Amino acid sequence: MPVTIGGGLTFCGRALKPEELDLIRQITREFSTLSLTELAHTLCELLEWRRPNGGLKSRECFVFLQALQERGWLPWLPPPQPKKLRPRAAVWDARSEAQPPVAGLVGDYLPVGLQLLDNSENRLLFRQYLQRYHYLGYKVPVGAQLRYFVRSLQPPFPLLACLLFTSAAWKMAPRDTYIGWSETARQTNLPLIVNNSRFLILPWVRVPNLASHILSLAARQLPADWLAAYQARPVLLETLVDGTRYHGGCYRAANWTAAGLTQGRGRMDRSGTAQGVRKHIFLLPLHRHWRERLCDPTRSGLPSEPRSENEPAGDIR
Numbered sequence: 001m002p003v004t005i006g007g008g009l010t011f012c013g014r015a016l017k018p019e020e021l022d023l024i025r026q027i028t029r030e031f032s033t034l035s036l037t038e039l040a041h042t043l044c045e046l047l048e049w050r051r052p053n054g055g056l057k058s059r060e061c062f063v064f065l066q067a068l069q070e071r072g073w074l075p076w077l078p079p080p081q082p083k084k085l086r087p088r089a090a091v092w093d094a095r096s097e098a099q100p101p102v103a104g105l106v107g108d109y110l111p112v113g114l115q116l117l118d119n120s121e122n123r124l125l126f127r128q129y130l131q132r133y134h135y136l137g138y139k140v141p142v143g144a145q146l147r148y149f150v151r152s153l154q155p156p157f158p159l160l161a162c163l164l165f166t167s168a169a170w171k172m173a174p175r176d177t178y179i180g181w182s183e184t185a186r187q188t189n190l191p192l193i194v195n196n197s198r199f200l201i202l203p204w205v206r207v208p209n210l211a212s213h214i215l216s217l218a219a220r221q222l223p224a225d226w227l228a229a230y231q232a233r234p235v236l237l238e239t240l241v242d243g244t245r246y247h248g249g250c251y252r253a254a255n256w257t258a259a260g261l262t263q264g265r266g267r268m269d270r271s272g273t274a275q276g277v278r279k280h281i282f283l284l285p286l287h288r289h290w291r292e293r294l295c296d297p298t299r300s301g302l303p304s305e306p307r308s309e310n311e312p313a314g315d316i317r
Contacts, residue, residue, distance in 0.1 A: 011049065011064055012057065012143075013170035014187040020047055028065070029076045036065050036077075051144060052191055052231040059142050091138075096128035102158050102205040106213055109152035112160065114214075114221050117147040129162050134200045135245070141197065143167030144230050146222070150214050160207075161214055162200045165222060168193035168238055174260025174281050175238060185297040191232045192294060194222065196239040211250040219254075223286055235287035235294065240279040248280055256282040 009016045016024075023046060028039055040061035044050070049057045068074050102109070117123050126147050130138035143166060150161035168190055169175075176186060196218075201211055219237065227233040240262060241248040248258070264278040287293060 010170070012060055013190055023047065024068075025074075028074050032076050032078070036062055036069070040065055053229065054231075057143070063142060092128040092132045095125055096132050098204050099158070099202070100204070102160065102202075102207065104207060106207050106209045109154055109158070109160070109207060109210070110213075111153045112210075112214060112217060113151055113153050114163070114217055115149040115151060116225055117149060122149065123147060126162055126164075129202065130164070130198055130200060133203050134162075134198060136198070138198075141166045144191075144194075144226075146225055146229060148218070150217075158205075159202065160205050160210065161202060162198065163196070163214070163218060164198035165218075165226070166195050166197045167191075168195050172238075172262060172281060174262075175283065178257075178259040178283060179236075179291060179294050181295040182297060185295050188297045189294045191230070192234050193236045193238055194226060194234040196237055199239075212254040215250070215254055219284065219286060235285065235290040237284040237286060239282050241282060242277055242279050244277060248282060251282045251284075254284075256284045259283050 009021065024043060027043055027046065031039065031042070034042070037058070041056060041058045043065075044056040044058050044061050049061060051057060065074070066080075069077055069080065115122075117126055126149065127138045130136075141164065145164065145166045147165075148163040149159055150163060152158050152160060170190070171186075179186075181189070196215075199211070199215070201214075222237075223233050237256075239251070239256075241251065248256075252258070259281045261278045261280060264276040285291075
């Protein structure tokens with residue numbers, strides 16, 4: 001028997017109001033012939049579920065509606081259709097094949113530059129590198145996101161690494177305890193935290209201390225890039241490290257702080273039953289008053305004080 005949508009339901013970490021739940025029921029029932037994608041877009045427009053830059057949170061809403069549908073909370077929608085199995089196409093090609101070894105001292109490759117990816121060709125190559133060489137592979141990010149190639153600016157300008165930054169996890173108890181914010185403050189200020197969800201040093205690159213140097217550069221460049229893209233200047237970075245694979249030394253070397261362990265459920269687990277590897281949570285302040293900014297649920301606008309001198313080391317996972 002389908003379960004009636006009840007209290008306590010959240011979207012992007014924010015509790016839904018009764019009138020919002022009523023509208024979700026009404027729209028999904030009256031327009032049940034529309035696809036989930038179309039319903040998500042419609043609901044975001046009606047409920048003003050937008051990012052700080054005005055863009056709709058359609059992707060997050062799509063995942064949200066999927067979860068409601070799977071739980072039987074929207075019984076008037078047709079059941080999800082099983083995906084047809086098709087031969088799996090190659091997810092990479094010659095463009096992402098291994099290159100000649102890059103080795104030596106970090107000084108041999110300085111200066112290093114972060115290239116913000118802004119065209120489909122570079123994004124496709126970025127996806128190939130992660131799918132081919134990162135142990136977690138590539139998954140389409142949900143929410144805000146920025147991608148970078150990292151290159152040496154010394155000829156022949158070798159590509160060294162890939163960085164992916166995404167929206168922060170909705171809830172992580174050790175992180176939230178470390179910050180000390182209230183539920184209201186978390187819902188208000190979560191966009192001021194950014195997650196370094198992928199950091200890949202390409203496997204043919206063997207340069208000691210390169211990882212911490214790259215992520216120090218990212219700490220300086222990311223806030224302005226994120227502000228330009230999403231109208232919010234982050235004050236804190238977070239990342240997760242699988243302790244069964246990595247010890248997180250580059251984070252500690254770059255002033256990241258270990259804040260605890262995840263529950264191992266993953267950021268998209270809403271049932272609390274999924275089991276996975278518990279990962280170490282590392283945090284890095286980007287602003288001298290980061291805690292005050294995050295804990296104040298009433299403060300509007302962006303921080304104007306200079307950022308902290310602390311610099312991040314990212315996530316090699």
